[in-house]
Amino acid sequence: MGLLEALKSKVLTADGAMGTLLYSYGLDNCHEEMNIIRPDVIEKIHGEYIAAGADVIQTNTYGANAIKLARYGLESKVVEINEAAIALAKKAANGGQFVIGSIGGIRGVRKSDTTLEEILTAIREQATVLIDGQIDGLLLETYYDFKELSETIKMLRSITNMPIIAQVSMHDPGVLQNGLKLNVALQQLEKIGADIVGVNCRLGPHHTIQAFEGVELPERAFLSAYPNASLLAIEEGKVIYESEADYFARAAVQLRNQGVRLIGGCCGTTPKHIEAAKKLLVNLNPIITKEAKPIQEIVIQEAEPRNAEPLHEKVKRERSIIVELDTPRHLEINTFVEGAKALYNEGADIIMMADNSLASPRVSNIAMGSILKLQHNIRVMPHITCRDRNLIGLQSHLMGLNAVGLHDVLAVTGDPTKVGDFPGATSVYDVSSMELISLIKQLNEGISFSGKVLRKKANFSVAAAFNPNVRVLDRAVSRLEKKIEHGADYFISQPVYSKEKIEEIYEATKHLDTPIYIGIMPLTSFRSAEFLHHEVPGIKLSDEVLERMEACEGDKVLEAKEGVAIARELLDTAVSRFNGIYLITPFLRYDLTIQLMQYIKQLDEQNKGVKVNA
Missing domain, CATH: 3.20.20.330 (Homocysteine-binding-like domain)
Known part of the structure; x- marks a missing residue:
């Protein structure tokens, strides 16, 4: 038998x-x-x-x-x-x-x-x-x-x-x-x-x-x-x-x-x-008939309406600027808040805040994001890394973001702890950034990471990172396509320091319907340029840029001026190809970012009626 x-x-x-x-x-x-x-x-x-x-x-x-x-x-x-x-x-x-x-x-x-x-x-x-x-x-x-x-x-x-x-x-x-x-x-x-x-x-x-x-x-x-x-x-x-x-x-x-x-x-x-x-x-016969207990269906409430249009929708038809301003590494937050206000008033669609970038502790971006939103009515976008939180912490963090109305997020893997202030700290990485994107979209259906009903849908617009500073760009684009499959609404690139690279990105991604924000970060000194080029993952500078910054070495004013000039030249190409521009503010020098925002407005005035790729 x-x-x-x-x-x-x-x-x-x-x-x-x-x-x-x-x-x-x-x-x-x-x-x-x-x-x-x-x-x-x-x-x-x-x-x-x-x-x-x-x-x-x-x-x-x-x-x-x-x-x-x-x-x-x-x-x-x-x-x-x-x-x-x-x-x-x-x-x-x-x-x-x-x-x-x-x-x-x-x-x-x-x-x-x-x-x-x-x-x-x-x-x-x-x-x-x-x-x-x-x-x-x-x-x-x-x-x-x-x-x-x-x-x-x-x-x-x-x-x-x-x-x-x-x-x-x-x-x-x-x-x-x-x-x-x-x-x-x-x-x-x-x-x-x-x-x-x-x-x-x-x-x-x-x-x-x-x-x-x-x-x-x-x-x-x-x-x-x-x-x-x-x-x-x-x-x-x-x-x-x-x-x-x-x-x-x-x-x-x-x-x-x-x-x-x-x-x-x-x-x-x-x-x-x-x-x-x-x-x-041993002496019990099998049950041959059974009436299953009716499952009480929990009604999942629709998400609350957003106060603003998702960026991935806006950027498909017009200029959109994301500005990154990292939260401070210390407890004095007034400068950060004043910078965020100035950037937002200048026309930034959103203020982005990294999640302990380079594995160094900063003031919590959910805390600062809540302050900016609730006290100053500033729209914010926190990064969420897979490095610092296990699945419990990730879901809790996201539920908290949704509760306070912070619906724009960037899902990233996160720099390994060995590059930061605490190299002996543990990196969690329960999931990859792709899986995190999928899980966030699951929250948008009102379903927990575990499959449990959450009674209400979240309302996240999910950005994903894009590193174009690689030898074989097609492989990076393949990763974008995989992230799209996982639910990414749009992409934000690492800073680019070459007009040719921007053109290459345009040609390699123009078949995608998912928008891309091109990253531009003004350099402040030759030393910071060398650091970015040699030590920061995902960032590479051209020989020309390094030579130009080296020529100004030792004169802080001249170095910053040259850094802005380089960024403006990059923007000449970027704004002609992409609606989405992502400006990274170095070392809380938001005055430099404001100069670039003003330059983008000038270019847009000059280029009225010219269609660009979203």
């Missing part, structure tokens, strides 16, 4: 966590490598779960693909590790238990590190070994990215008829990371070929049961659940799960009452949990 045939008439008990027991034995390196260097331990764990009553055990292959094994330099051992895992599980299952091959999800919120094509190639390699091992099914587990799971099932269905168990993981009960309801997700997985659909990991028994209350019985497939022992806790730096076996067992019965037929355990569960569950499940 096969696995699917058994599930027609029985509730089957699966095994629990492998990693939890390996950690308890002090084996905290690559768990999958234990199949070949400590097979005795793996076989022992399988045996303990079988002795506890497990009807189904999974191979120790959750991360046994080339992508995950590469972290340990073991990518060449995919076949050896998977074959060893199959042999160990089959040897332990001498009482007729079903053996299923575990394949773990790769993507979380972060998607840019590995392409979907690379993932499918790695999983195909692993799955081929598992299929050739003639096991009883494949278990796809801990998938947060629904597209990754869906495409994996489609790929596997093209190479095997073996039973497929597809399990999603949720941050919040009943909803996936992308906002899809669990019931809908499981129905979709069934339609594309999964034989058993369910959930595992992240949530404990209570929330797993809660999630299944809104799930209907599948038409053809069966339901599965592998909850964690509980929500995790940290004790003396170690992850622990506080859950008694009898509580887990009672929860297993409640999962059965929700129609689940394959019940096992994930993180924190042990043979004791499985033994307790089996004793209560």
Whole structure:
């Protein structure tokens, strides 16, 4: 009798966590490598779960693909590790238990590190070994990215008829990371070929049961659940799960009452949990009819109307100027505020503020932005870096920005901490700038990063960074195209110091409908010019510019005057090609920026009626 045939008439008990027991034995390196260097331990764990009553055990292959094994330099051992895992599980299952091959999800919120094509190639390699091992099914587990799971099932269905168990993981009960309801997700997985659909990991028994209350019985497939022992806790730096076996067992019965037929355990569960569950499940028949609990739909309110037109709309038809004025590195803010007022009164559409540029702490741009907006009615645009905040901090920060009406943001990766004032500080980088753009757009739909409904839509206009100062501009443009796919509304370039580069940018990007603001920053001295050219990532100066600034070295007034002259010459080309101009103010020298703004007005008067690229 096969696995699917058994599930027609029985509730089957699966095994629990492998990693939890390996950690308890002090084996905290690559768990999958234990199949070949400590097979005795793996076989022992399988045996303990079988002795506890497990009807189904999974191979120790959750991360046994080339992508995950590469972290340990073991990518060449995919076949050896998977074959060893199959042999160990089959040897332990001498009482007729079903053996299923575990394949773990790769993507979380972060998607840019590995392409979907690379993932499918790695999983195909692993799955081929598992299929050739003639096991009883494949278990796809801990998938947060629904597209990754869906495409994996489609790929596997093209190479095997073996039973497929597809399990999603949720941050919040009943909803996936992308906002899809669990019931809908499981129905979709069934339609594309999964034989058993369910959930595992992240949530404990209570929330797993809660999630299944809104799930209907599948038409053809069966339901599965592998909850964690509980929500995790940290004790003396170690992850622990506080859950008694009898509580887990009672929860297993409640999962059965929700129609689940394959019940096992994930993180924190042990043979004791499985033994307790089996004793209560062994005499229970499967549920064949069920009325799913109606899901209370939360109405998502529309975003509040913006006070001003989004820049990416305005710049498509007329001149638009963004001015950057970085917040101070000290606690005296009056000069900054006076500068922002002067620039805004001169005609800047918005005052942009970096987010601890060059990894050096400055007064919070959300704090200064709130002061400028609420006290002086100045429109502002804060940068948001991926460096300083984890996902919790990023969402909280964005929710705060939306709450105070700061709806214009620039999503950037952020300079690494080693270049700043605290080189020993930790860089977070939970996500890339591309993923951050997508997540901000998800907030615009009223959906949390975790998929949870936020009750109201945000209203962000999202700019993305563009570095044209590269050897091969086509590659930089390809990145722009990817950022557009992620939801970027417009682009803001690094400062450019060559007329030829501006022309090159125009030719390379004129096919894009997404507007670009060209960055111009006046130089203040030869020393700062050399610093920018040699030490600041993403900025390169031409030989001509460096020579001109060097000729003025030592005369501060003359250096600043020459820096403005160079910027004006660059603007001659920039304003003829682009509606969007981005002026970067150096060292709070907003007087220099004002001179350039006035020059742009002169040029626009001279060029009335001449069409330029947005």
